[in-house]
Amino acid sequence: AQKVTQAQTEISVVEKEDVTLDCVYETRDTTYYLFWYKQPPSGELVFLIRRNSFDEQNEISGRYSWNFQKSTSSFNFTITASQVVDSAVYFCALRDTDKLIFGTGTRLQVFP
């Protein structure tokens, strides 16, 4: 079965701390896509990254970085030097053929 697990329900950090959000997935497909989305309090979903299963290179975008490890079926997301504006719920998702399967989300609170 296709499944995405985000074991961390809620994380609180103080500004400038680094924080890593975990994502573990299950799939029988050999070709698949993984995503991270940010959902601020206003509710909209903001696309952060897409990674396909053939590309295990880690990616860095500003303060954001992603670590994709097929061996452990994980796609973790790190925010470096966190800021208050990073406070949001973050969802990891797996594309199953035509649909996105979401994890339960991790609520990140960054305090000043």
Added chain:
Amino acid sequence: GAVVSQHPSWVICKSGTSVKIECRSLDFQATTMFWYRQFPKQSLMLMATSNEGSKATYEQGVEKDKFLINHASLTLSTLTVTSAHPEDSSFYICSARENPPAWVRTEAFFGQGTRLTVV
């Protein structure tokens, strides 16, 4: 990037009435649109997949007669919550994917969501 517009952003309605939510792709054609529901502090659950010109495909446990989906054009899908009840109060969000072949290189783009409160 591609823009998906959802309207209204919030609505309050009386129990027993129907509410229509619109999802539009503004700068691309979307053969497929998806409707999700999100209860407070929970994840997004796919309700149905909407294909232009054909019947929507509903996920298990979602009542098709209660949640009517119409995808009449390549830029518009609507979700109508019929005879709404307080337990239907939720955040509804749509997403749209560009026509093939572009879809294999794109992620689904999301609307801003609609917060429905049934009183």
